[in-house]
Structure formats: C-alpha cells, structure tokens
Amino acid sequence: MLKFSWVIGFLRWEGKLKFFFLISGLLNWSQNIGALPSSSISPENLIKKVDEHRGLTTSHSVTVKIIVNDNGDKELSGYKVYVKDYQTSLVEQIEPKKNSDRKILMKGFDMWLFTATTKRPTRISLEQKLSGDVANGDIARAQYAKDYDIKILGEESLQNQKVWKLELNATNTKATYNKIHLWVNLKNYQPVEAVYFALSGKPLKKAKYLDFKKINGLERCTKMEIYDYVQKNKFSTLIYTNHKIEKFEDSKFNKDHMEF
Secondary structure, eight states: OHHHHHHHHHHHHHHHHHHHHHHHHHHHHHHHGGGOGGGTSOHHHHHHHHHHHHSOOSSEEEEEEEEEEETTEEEEEEEEEEEEETTEEEEEEEESGGGTTEEEEEETTEEEEEETTOSSOEEEOTTSEEETTEEHHHHHOOOHHHHEEEEEEEEEEETTEEEEEEEEEESSTTSSOSEEEEEEETTTOOEEEEEEEOTTSOEEEEEEEEEEEEETTEEEEEEEEEEESSOTTEEEEEEEEEEEEOOOOGGGGOTTSOOO
8 A cells, every 4th residue: 555655656756746847848838939039930021121221222212321430530522322223323422522423333243433524434443532531332232132142140249139131142243252151130130230242251340220210111221330450540430311212314324324
C-alpha cells in the first residue's frame, strides 16, 4: 500500500512538473513572438518599405540643402532635385549663386555635369562628391531596392531601438556604394543609421536618418547627417524640404538639349 501511494505521488509530481514547463514555454513564446518579425517579411519587401521612409519613390521634386561643417567652418549649398523615376533625375544647383548655372543629369548609371558656359557636358559618376561627404548618388539616385541585393544579418539594439541590421551589396559596379550596412527600426521600418563601404572593404562614412515628418501620408526622413570616417571633425547635414509629387516631360531630361 505504501509503495502504491508513493507511485501515485510521484506521478502527480511528474504531471505538475510537465504542466509547469508547458506553461513556462507558452509564456516565453508569447513574450518573444514579437521579436521574430524577420521571418514575416522578405528582405526585398523590407528594403522597399525602408526606401519609402527615406523619401518619395514616385515622380517628384524636392529641395535639398547641404551644410558642410569642417572643424567649425560651415559651407552651404542648395539643390532642386527632379526625379522622373528611379533611374532618371535632374539636379539643379540653386545655392550659392555663383554655381547656380550647374546641372547634373542622371540616366541609368550614367551622369553628366552641365554648365551654362560650356557646350559639352562633363561625364561624372554617382560616387563622386557633390559637396562635403555627400556623393552625387546620395541625392540623385536614392532607391536601394533597385541597386542592391539585401541580406538580413540579424537583430540588434541601437539608439534605444530594436533594429534589423541589413547588408546591401551592389548589383552594378557603377552603384554609388559597393556595400552598405543599414540599421532599420523593427516596428516601423524607418532607417536609423548606415555605414558605407569602399571597394576595398574599408568604411567610408556613416549616416544618421533624422527628423521624420509625415509627407504624402507616410513618415519620411527630412534630415540626414553624414560623418567622414577618416576626418572625424568633418560632417555634412542634408535637409529635405518642399516635397512635391509631380509629372515631368521627357524633354526636361534630354542630354542633347539641356535648357538654362
């Protein structure tokens, strides 16, 4: 009888133990189910959402002010950017006045610099510097989904936010950057920071995405800070204003008949 009672007691204890582990597992699963979003979205769809938060992705115009801070000395330049589609855009410099006759045309991965005083345009590249640490491609060609293969490296914490760390590898050697590491907010898909790499694998510069404001129904970045990896006291600030969705005639982007 004692042996039988001992067996019954053991079975009851074992059942309680299994029940305890079952409940603990369910609680742990419920607490962490929100931490597995990477399985619910593909890298391709994720970067498309990120692009939408970086700026307008349809035909539009926007004004970009660039402030270069070099050891306390500041230099200002301003640009009006007209984007017909992801591979067709025109950048017109509006500040300073002495350079207001400069235009940059992008078609595909090809770019040309025009001035009112020269008859023939000068071929330039996306990675060439426009002002400070800002490359031509930073404002003329801004949709990562079109130019990079995306890989989700994992989840991290950054600036008190839960983020994805993404690796972007260029699909064309003419892309603005060979590789980018991009940190994206886990909940709202807004970009947080980026590091841009040279062909050698060395980091060139770091960017922060700031001042998200509702534009055309979605929170979009209206300010970026780009820091030089070598010259620590040098950084550039980009401020985006006057976003406007509009259509353009093909003639506006005609390399052979650029109007001034």
